[in-house]
Amino acid sequence: MKNHDSASASSSEPLLDLAALRADTPGCEAVIHFNNAGAGLMPRPVLQVMLDHLRLEAAIGGYEASAARAAEVADFHASIAELLGARPGNIAFAGSATHAYTKALSAIDFRPGDVILTTRNDFVSNQIAFLALRKRHGVIIVHAPDHPDGSGVDVDAMAGLMRTHRPRLVAATHVPTNSGLVQPVAEIGRHCRELDLLYLVDACQSVGQYPIDVEEIGCDLLTATCRKFLRGPRGSGFLYVSDRVLEAGYEPLHIDMHGARWIAPGYYRPVDTAARFEEWEFPYATVLGCAAAVRYALRVGVAPVARRTPTLAARLREQLAAVPGVRTLDRGAAPAALVTFAIEGWEAGPFKAAMDMRGINSALSYREFAQFDFADKEVEWCLRLSPHYYNTEDEIDTVAGAVAELARNAR
Numbered sequence: 001m002k003n004h005d006s007a008s009a010s011s012s013e014p015l016l017d018l019a020a021l022r023a024d025t026p027g028c029e030a031v032i033h034f035n036n037a038g039a040g041l042m043p044r045p046v047l048q049v050m051l052d053h054l055r056l057e058a059a060i061g062g063y064e065a066s067a068a069r070a071a072e073v074a075d076f077h078a079s080i081a082e083l084l085g086a087r088p089g090n091i092a093f094a095g096s097a098t099h100a101y102t103k104a105l106s107a108i109d110f111r112p113g114d115v116i117l118t119t120r121n122d123f124v125s126n127q128i129a130f131l132a133l134r135k136r137h138g139v140i141i142v143h144a145p146d147h148p149d150g151s152g153v154d155v156d157a158m159a160g161l162m163r164t165h166r167p168r169l170v171a172a173t174h175v176p177t178n179s180g181l182v183q184p185v186a187e188i189g190r191h192c193r194e195l196d197l198l199y200l201v202d203a204c205q206s207v208g209q210y211p212i213d214v215e216e217i218g219c220d221l222l223t224a225t226c227r228k229f230l231r232g233p234r235g236s237g238f239l240y241v242s243d244r245v246l247e248a249g250y251e252p253l254h255i256d257m258h259g260a261r262w263i264a265p266g267y268y269r270p271v272d273t274a275a276r277f278e279e280w281e282f283p284y285a286t287v288l289g290c291a292a293a294v295r296y297a298l299r300v301g302v303a304p305v306a307r308r309t310p311t312l313a314a315r316l317r318e319q320l321a322a323v324p325g326v327r328t329l330d331r332g333a334a335p336a337a338l339v340t341f342a343i344e345g346w347e348a349g350p351f352k353a354a355m356d357m358r359g360i361n362s363a364l365s366y367r368e369f370a371q372f373d374f375a376d377k378e379v380e381w382c383l384r385l386s387p388h389y390y391n392t393e394d395e396i397d398t399v400a401g402a403v404a405e406l407a408r409n410a411r
């Protein structure tokens with residue numbers, strides 16, 4: 001796409017045509033959407049492919065419609081594989097990132113005393129899943145400490161814990177839901193590969209925002225959704241499963257007739273690909289919408305998106321940091337496009353409602369989403385603003401202005 005965004009682009013990099021990208025995004029006309037970390041605004045091609053498929057299902061029948069679109073359905077796996085540097089056979093569809101994550105966990109034969117080594121900033125539902133595994137299987141959960149410089153997990157300390165505990169699983173969330181922190185997942189991965197440890201990465205907030213290369217990260221398993229920075233539909237997610245894990249025979253606890261063949265009354269055989277983590281029934285319109293969203297992201301170009309999106313967020317963060325009564329909360333040298341802040345004199349609900357009233361979409365995070373992080377920061381809640389590449393500098397300034405006005409009017 002053409003350039004309206006050339007300030008710091010290298011000459012070889014694809015460029016963004018913001019006007020065209022916004023014209024392609026119906027929601028841009030209605031709202032200032034700074035909740036891309038919740039769900040990105042779908043572009044027209046995504047919406048269109050989904051509506052077309054629902055019409056086709058109504059016209060010719062659901063099974064017949066999916067058969068007629070078999071090639072496009074297969075592109076779900078192919079497009080995500082291309083995005084991540086994997087093969088289509090490494091990709092499984094899931095109904096959400098959490099669905100993908102719990103399917104992956106279910107494939108691990110945890111025994112009492114097995115260690116799950118994770119970070120203090122791993123996603124809330126992942127932490128709850130680890131606690132549930134502790135309750136049922138007696139696993140031991142170890143949280144690696146954060147680096148004192150605020151850059152996220154202390155990788156050296158985490159590597160030390162890998163050596164002493166030999167964890168059954170190492171788990172890291174690339175960008176948490178509750179702040180713009182970017183965790184050093186590839187550095188963690190290098191240690192996992194060196195020590196041959198099973199490594200699961202939650203890339204839910206980073207996919208679509210940054211280039212993700214599963215080989216570079218060195219992960220065995222990786223989960224994400226299509227609805228956030230990939231701008232796909234809700235009710236979607238995926239799991240990457242490495243060849244290593246497939247060949248080692250990992251399979252989810254509940255495997256169905258899509259993931260396995262029932263080849264004798266007392267015997268089933270899992271399929272060779274990551275399809276063993278899928279289920280037979282698919283929401284086909286959603287799957288097609290996801291493929292369209294990933295193709296769209298690849299056409300726009302991950303590199304210019306990765307340059308523009310955090311830059312927009314940095315502009316917002318800087319303006320918010322200058323507002324009296326506002327405390328920005330994101331740590332690390334180069335935070336992602338999740339801008340979080342606390343504001344004096346407001347309760348969570350009324351503050352978000354006041355943003356809603358101004359046509360600004362945002363999200364709240366609470367202590368129970370981030371027990372360690374919010375305890376460290378001494379906050380009970382914060383507001384999260386998450387712009388994406390299709391947002392404008394003017395929108396950033398408008399949103400920062402709205403927060404400044406609300407801060408002035410605080411009780």
Ligand SMILES: Cc1ncc(COP(=O)(O)O)c(C=O)c1O
Nearest residue numbers: 096097098123175176177204225
């Ligand atoms: C870092 C992270 N991981 C996982 C999830 C869960 O995604 P899903 O709602 O698709 O299960 C989220 C959702 O916000 C998230 O931010």
